[in-house]
Amino acid sequence: MPFVTSHLPYAPGRVGMFVHPKHRRGPAHDHNENDITQRPMATWKSYARIILAHVSLIVLSVVYVGFGAFLFYQLEQPNEVEVRARNIERFHVHKRQMIEHLWEMRSSGIGQHVVEDMAVKYVDNVTRILFEAFDTHCIAAKHLRPGGENEDYNWTYMTALFFTTTLLTTIGYGNLTPVTGRGKFLCILYALFGVPLILITVADIGKFLSENIVQLYKWYTKLREQLTRKSDYTPISQKDEEKRKGHQMDIPDLDSYVSIPIFLIVTILLGYITLGAVILAMWEGWDFFSGFYFSFITMTTVGFGDIVPVKREYYILDLCYIIIGLSITTMCIDLVGIQYIQKMHYFGRAIKDARFALVNVGGKMVHVPDLMRYASVLQQKYGQKKVHDTIVVKGAYAPKDLSKIRFIDFGALASMESWQSLWSILTGRTQEVHV
Secondary structure, eight states: OOOOOSOSOOOTTOOOOOOOGGGOSSOGGGSOTTOOOSOOOOHHHHHHHHHHHHHHHHHHHHHHHHHHHHHHHHHHHHHHHHHHHHHHHHHHHHHHHHHHHHHHHHHTTOOHHHHHHHHHHHHHHHHHHHHHHHTTTSOOGGGGSTTGGGSOOSOOHHHHHHHHHHHHTTOOOOSSOOOSHHHHHHHHHHHHHHHHHHHHHHHHHHHHHHHHHHHHHHHHHHHHHHHHHHHSOOOOOHHHHHHHHHHHTTSTTTTTOOOOOHHHHHHHHHHHHHHHHHHHHHHHOOOHHHHHHHHHHHHTTOOOOSSOOOOGGGHHHHHHHHHHHHHHHHHHHHHHHHHHHHHHHHHHHHHHHGGGOEEEETTEEEEHHHHHHHHHHHHHHHOSOOTTTOOOOSSOOOOGGGGGOOOOOSSOSSSHHHHHHHHHHHHOOOOOOOO
């Protein structure tokens, strides 16, 4: 059975499979080692394979959010209808009883203080009924006014969609929550699988945006360098060019690494928040600061819930703004994190490779660890000189006559040769070490 190997030389536009000579049919001398057994893949197919995974993830997330909204709507909306009707009827019945009873007491000639005491009891009961009705999260003051039965319910499909999106993005405003036992159980089970899915989707979109921002910044940098080179051209000698390339080869992937300014990243994030603040202030009737506050709390997934959108006709636009904003926030975090991780990576490698560095001491090349050992020994042996001759400081000691030491070998690095060189210094004997 043919197998795929990863040791083929790369040829642009040639995608195929390498067949081992043992598995080929016919004489071995009739075939080349790099025979291609498949036709080259079309460009649109290669791009389609890359894009299909990302698009499938987004489609899966949208379907998951929409299906969850349908489930929550089916579970919570009937309960809201029943609870609202029962509590509104209870309130109106108690109000009618209070009016009729007080009117009968007044008409029968009962004393004024008795009527007032009864009125106080009825008012206390009405207050208790109102608080119990409001605690159900299904009734507000507008539902108790005349015609309140015709007000929109809290649980509609659109509000359920808004709820599932804010739930899975971990924003959680708290203005709409499930109150039934089945709804709460579904919320736990639904978020258990949905939160990782949505976070992965948002991170994937953020990664896509960050890569495109890096690519755009690369083009901008190259264009700026070309314009600068044309305006201020200075000839560079061949030796300087080779020296510059040699320095660049010291750091891996230097050409592919682009450092985007932090100021630009912060500007992108604050600019998007400001744009959202202006738009939300227009269609929600907020002031600019309230819109900016809501946008910032949303983009950071804090979600206090003290300010939430109420215009349901704009909920779809609100959700699009939230998802794109979370992706931009992820993009900014990714760009900043990549820069600091890259810097720490190179810094750590520089510290790790510092012990292999060579220092020219008196015409001799010495490794840094050996130089520190020699300096320590010389500090102990010659460190107690006169004050006017040498200044004694706390730490490593570097004598002025270090260049006169000619027994430091080139290849000594924490090895037996280092100990031999150290022994030759202490005993004063000359011992050449062959490198």
